[in-house]
Amino acid sequence: xxxxxxxxxxxxxxxxxxxxxxxxxxxxxxxxxxxxxxxxxxxxxxxxxxxxxxxxxxxxxxxxxxxxxxxxxxxxxxxxxxxxxxxxxxxxxxxxxxxxxxxxxxxxxxxxxxxxxxxxxxxxxxxxxxxxxxxxxxxxxxxxxxxxxxxxxxxxxxxxxxxxxxxxxxxxxxxxxxxxxxxxxxxxxxxxxxxxxxxxxxxxxxxxxxxxxxxxxxxxxxxxxxxxxxxxxxxxxxxxxxxxxxxxxxxxxxxxxxxxxxxxxxxxx
Amino acid sequence: xxxxxxxxxxxxxxxxxxxxxxxxxxxxxxxxxxxxxxxxxxxxxxxxxxxxxxxxxxxxxxxxxxxxxxxxxxxxxxxxxxxxxxxxxxxxxxxxxxxxxxxxxxxxxxxxxxxxxxxxxxxxxxxxxxxxxxxxxxxxxxxxxxxxxxxxxxxxxxxxxxxxxxxxxxxxxxxxxxxxxxxxxxxxxxxxxxxxxxxxxxxxxxxxxxxxxxxxxxxxxxxxxxxxxxxxxxxxxxxxxxxxx
Numbered sequence: 001x002x003x004x005x006x007x008x009x010x011x012x013x014x015x016x017x018x019x020x021x022x023x024x025x026x027x028x029x030x031x032x033x034x035x036x037x038x039x040x041x042x043x044x045x046x047x048x049x050x051x052x053x054x055x056x057x058x059x060x061x062x063x064x065x066x067x068x069x070x071x072x073x074x075x076x077x078x079x080x081x082x083x084x085x086x087x088x089x090x091x092x093x094x095x096x097x098x099x100x101x102x103x104x105x106x107x108x109x110x111x112x113x114x115x116x117x118x119x120x121x122x123x124x125x126x127x128x129x130x131x132x133x134x135x136x137x138x139x140x141x142x143x144x145x146x147x148x149x150x151x152x153x154x155x156x157x158x159x160x161x162x163x164x165x166x167x168x169x170x171x172x173x174x175x176x177x178x179x180x181x182x183x184x185x186x187x188x189x190x191x192x193x194x195x196x197x198x199x200x201x202x203x204x205x206x207x208x209x210x211x212x213x214x215x216x217x218x219x220x221x222x223x224x225x226x227x228x229x230x231x232x233x234x235x236x237x238x239x240x241x242x243x244x245x246x247x248x249x250x251x252x253x254x255x256x257x258x259x260x261x262x263x264x265x266x267x268x269x
Numbered sequence: 270x271x272x273x274x275x276x277x278x279x280x281x282x283x284x285x286x287x288x289x290x291x292x293x294x295x296x297x298x299x300x301x302x303x304x305x306x307x308x309x310x311x312x313x314x315x316x317x318x319x320x321x322x323x324x325x326x327x328x329x330x331x332x333x334x335x336x337x338x339x340x341x342x343x344x345x346x347x348x349x350x351x352x353x354x355x356x357x358x359x360x361x362x363x364x365x366x367x368x369x370x371x372x373x374x375x376x377x378x379x380x381x382x383x384x385x386x387x388x389x390x391x392x393x394x395x396x397x398x399x400x401x402x403x404x405x406x407x408x409x410x411x412x413x414x415x416x417x418x419x420x421x422x423x424x425x426x427x428x429x430x431x432x433x434x435x436x437x438x439x440x441x442x443x444x445x446x447x448x449x450x451x452x453x454x455x456x457x458x459x460x461x462x463x464x465x466x467x468x469x470x471x472x473x474x475x476x477x478x479x480x481x482x483x484x485x486x487x488x489x490x491x492x493x494x495x496x497x498x499x500x501x502x503x504x505x506x507x508x509x510x511x512x513x514x
Contacts, residue, residue: 106313114327124274136505150418150435150436150437151418153417153419153436153437154417154418154419154437156417157416157418157420157435157438158419159418160414160417175298180504186493200451201435201436203415203432203433268299
């Protein structure tokens with residue numbers, strides 16, 4: 001039985017798609033058959049980050065409407081053959097997603113894949129709702145600033161009330177925190193919320209902290225998930241996150257500025 | 270009076286008082302020129318005819334009274350009714366106007382000083398209970414997980430929260446509220462008018478606290494106490510925030 005992971009945040013631009021791409025690639029690289037689904041219908045980006053935009057023929061809406069089979073719409077990743085991508089439609093809007101349609105797709109994918117990563121759109125409307133509705137685990141992507149933290153808090157409220165698990169009174173969705181764009185120097189100077197400030201409000205299991213890094217933009221623009229850049233701090237941070245999610249214990253890095261500098265001096269790793 | 274014995278065993282009673290909160294438009298009257306009132310009213314309604322169609326409305330005479338204007342209630346009623354609105358209440362009027370309203374079967378609602386939108390709204394529908402604390406059938410609601418932004422919890426009796434209440438969350442209880450965590454959202458105790466209700470909280474950083482409609486917002490609370498267990502209660506119609514010694 002597949003495990004369904006939703007990557008969500010409420011607020012836009014915090015790194016949901018970057019995280020979805022990195023996590024799904026990380027899981028596949030660890031030998032698990034993984035599929036990543038773009039729920040951002042109308043503003044699809046995941047295909048760009050994954051570098052498969054030129055191979056999109058059919059999308060999730062075509063599958064829901066029965067215009068294409070799931071296998072026709074799935075795109076095999078160029079870097080890892082255990083990873084597939086189900087792109088969003090760019091010409092439709094989020095209302096084209098239906099609960100029944102999404103449920104059927106996830107059920108079918110569950111037979112074939114070990115992990116299903118759902119890249120949620122920003123907001124709390126239909127697209128975001130359906131991305132989280134069937135989830136088993138939720139990765140809450142948050143930036144260390146107040147509006148992002150509050151939106152994440154709101155999303156957590158919805159996860160505990162508007163999901164299938166909540167409605168069926170099953171064990172609740174397991175919620176994890178991923179803190180992105182973290183800059184320890186700016187935390188020290190008081191410009192940015194610290195990890196403790198964020199945890200004070202959200203109190204979640206911390207999966208990892210992703211440092212603010214140039215490598216993220218470079219990776220996005222080149223269409224290679226940042227986790228493949230093993231030399232970069234962000235890439236390593238995502239590798240840690242995947243390992244922790246799979247049950248390994250790894251000490252948290254990139255929270256303290258000094259450690260980062262130490263690593264830089266000695267060439268990473 | 271005969272009661273069917275079969276009905277007696279049936280547990281649910283024939284009627285039940287329920288309270289609900291909704292917003293009712295208030296029509297502020299600031300002139301005694303009835304033809305002018307009629308004209309302006311009709312113009313306003315034309316802007317959104319569907320919105321105003323058969324809408325309940327409360328007449329507010331506060332401004333008119335400030336100007337010492339006396340308005341004949343029945344003539345005004347005729348105008349408002351003609352415009353398709355239902356007058357359900359009157360407030361801020363003179364003794365005479367209020368008595369007239371009652372004679373005409375229209376409620377006189379609480380003083381127009383709006384303190385807290387929500388709690389007051391409930392007062393329009395149900396008069397505050399005399400200081401009998403809480404109903405026998407009231408139940409305590411226990412919440413063990415953080416209450417997140419946007420969530421709303423209502424308890425007909427007491428409410429106990431063993432976690433934090435996030436900013437943007439709202440918790441309401443007809444009885445007392447106990448929070449064994451940080452309160453960052455809104456907490457409203459005694460929402461049905463129980464002035465003896467109290468709020469207990471281990472760290473107060475609330476957006477709003479209210480007991481029986483008397484409220485304080487964060488600007489008023491700030492600096493009072495933080496990071497120490499406190500209780501909040503009503504004393505002579507004023508909210509008192511005190512550390513629990």
